[in-house]
Amino acid sequence: MKFRRVKGTRDVLPREAAARRELEEKVFELLAPAGFHPVLTPTFEHYELYKRSTGESSDIVIKEMYRFQDMGGRDLALRPEGTPSVMRAVLENSIKLPARLWYVMPMFRQDKPQKGRYREHTQIGAEIIGEGDPQIDAELVKIGFDLFTSIGIHEMFIELNSIGCRECRPGYIKKLKDFLVQHADELCDDCRLRAERNPLRVFDCKQKSCQRILSDAPLQTDYLCPGCADHFSQVKAGLDIFQIPYEENPRLVRGLDYYSRTVVEFKSRELGAQDTVCGGGRYDYLMQEMGGPATPAIGFAFGVERALLASRGEDVFSSVQPGIPLLLLPLGDKAKPYCLDLLFKLREKGIGVQAEFRSGGLSRQLKRADSRNAEKVLIVGDKEIESGSFIVRDMGTGEQEELTFDELISGLVNT
RNA sequence: GUGGGUGUAGCUCAAUUGGCAGAGCACUUGACUGUGGCUCAAGAUGUUGGGGGUUCAAGUCCCCUCACCCACCCCA
The missing domain is CATH 3.40.50.800 (Anticodon-binding domain)
Structure with missing residues (x-):
């Protein structure tokens, strides 16, 4: 066999392709009544877009992007995630706000492939742009929950946190940094590095010794400004209306730079190490940072391959000739x-x-x-x-x- | 980038202390020239992932390399 597929890519055979179409239909059926309209953006953009929005301290920008030059010398990158492109499109096309958009598009990240993680993968995302009320957060989380339930993902649980805003986050980060410096000699090498560059990330550390120390670390939720505290409690009050199993996780941090206030992860215990099915959160500053007007926004995105793994098991991936x-x-x-x-x-x-x-x-x-x-x-x-x-x-x-x-x-x- | 595991026929896997590379399924042909599935018979299939080394002899031992899987980092 002379040609093989590129590392981290995969062939979607008829049976799985059919399962994907079904999944997309179900997503459409759920999102359309909630006012979401489909949108598609180019597969590649100017590198600068992701650098500025996804963030220079994110792993995506640091080491995972497929970056290349075209023949005109343009500095381009294959799309690693959907949100920046969608926001760019909203801005560039002067889409009337508030707007609700959803997409299913391929994404590209050059990290090491493993179960449910590929270099080319398909993400389905939903974004609500131009609405900042806490009820919107609750609405979106509820939509996500219904969605994963309807596609048959079991043992699902939601983790929720607030990471504050421009007002309260800097003060908290300073507090956390002070704490980490104090305990520097008890932390692992990685965490000492994180303490300098991106202190919030220490909470992602799996080392037991670090976790023990971090159990005494100051938590963002204790340092929220009145505005953020009120927002967060209203989000929770909203979720309490529904019978949704969510837990507050004050150590939940997300890997992208643009998040503020509400962050959320949908997880399933059936996925092994890659247990996050879907991640999302509020990004109220992103539009402004991209040169647009101050516009609150929130969204989530999930990987289709991982969702299918969690919902149907392995049999989805075997090849069967249709009759x-x-x-x-x-x-x-x-x-x-x-x-x-x-x-x-x-x-x-x-x-x-x-x-x-x-x-x-x-x-x-x-x-x-x-x-x-x-x-x-x-x-x-x-x-x-x-x-x-x-x-x-x-x-x-x-x-x-x-x-x-x-x-x-x-x-x-x-x- | 780091660690572990696995690479043998299209697929699933065997092969004893180093001693003729095999089975099941699938495939082709025939028994059966206008009635399939079952059965029976015959047949084809490999640079044992690749390269190098040790040896009379390597799928097996040693070195290098590649791919895939799993995990770490991080994430969907």
Whole structure:
């Protein structure tokens, strides 16, 4: 085998492709009534867009982007996540706000592939732009919850936190940094680095020793300004209206720079290490940072591959040849052009039909029909062409009936 | 970028202390030239992931390399 797929990419075979379409339908059915409209953006953008929005301290920008130059010397990158592109599109096309947009688009990140994580993957995302009330946060979380429930993801739980705003976050980060410096000699090497660059990330550390120390660390929720504290408690009050299982996780931090206030993760215990199905949060400053007017916004996104893993298990990914409703079996060379003609006369009637043009006797043709998973076959030999009466055989039951050409054309429409 | 595991026929996997590379499924052909699935018979399939080394002899031992899987970092 000479050519292989590029590391971290995958082939989506018919069975999984069908499952994806189903999933997309379900998402559409849930989002459309809530006012979401579909949107598509280019697969690549100016590198600068992601650098400025996703953030220079995010791992995506630091080491995971497919960055390249085109022949005009433009500095470009394959889209690593959807939000910056969607916001750019809103701004560039002067879309009327508030707006609700959703998308299903491929994303590209050059990190090490493992279960449920690929270098090219498909994300479905939903964004509410121009609405900042806490009820919106609760609405979006509820929509997400319903969505994952409807696609059959079990053992799901929601983690929720508020990471504050411009007013209160800097003060908290300073407090946290002071704490980390104090305990620097007890932390792992990674965490000492994090303490300098991006202190919030220490909460992601899996080291038990670090976790023990961090259990005494100051928490953002204790240092929220009155505005953020009120917002957060109203989000929770909103969620309490629904019977949604969520837990506050004061150590939940997200990897992108643009988040503020509400952050949320949807997790499933059925996924192993990659247990986050969906992440999201509020990003009230992003539009302004991109040069637009101050505009509150919130959104979530999830990976289709991971969602399918969590909802259907492995069987989704096996390859299965789909069956054929009706297969024409020509016998002899004269019957072949006749079948070719018949093929399209039947398709015009909306019948799913194919023909077996490889030569062979009836026995052979039936064997082929069997291995191709045909539900019914139509036997077309010289005898049939002459008499205008054809045998339709049900490959499941073995029952046969004889139909004239006209009966065939009209009668099969109902089968 | 770091660690662990696995690479043998299209697929799932065998192969004893180093000793003729095999089975099941799938495939092709025939028994059966106008009635499939079952059965029976025959057949085809490999640079044992790649390269190098040790040896009379390597799927097996050693070194290098690549790919995939799992995990870490991080994330969807």
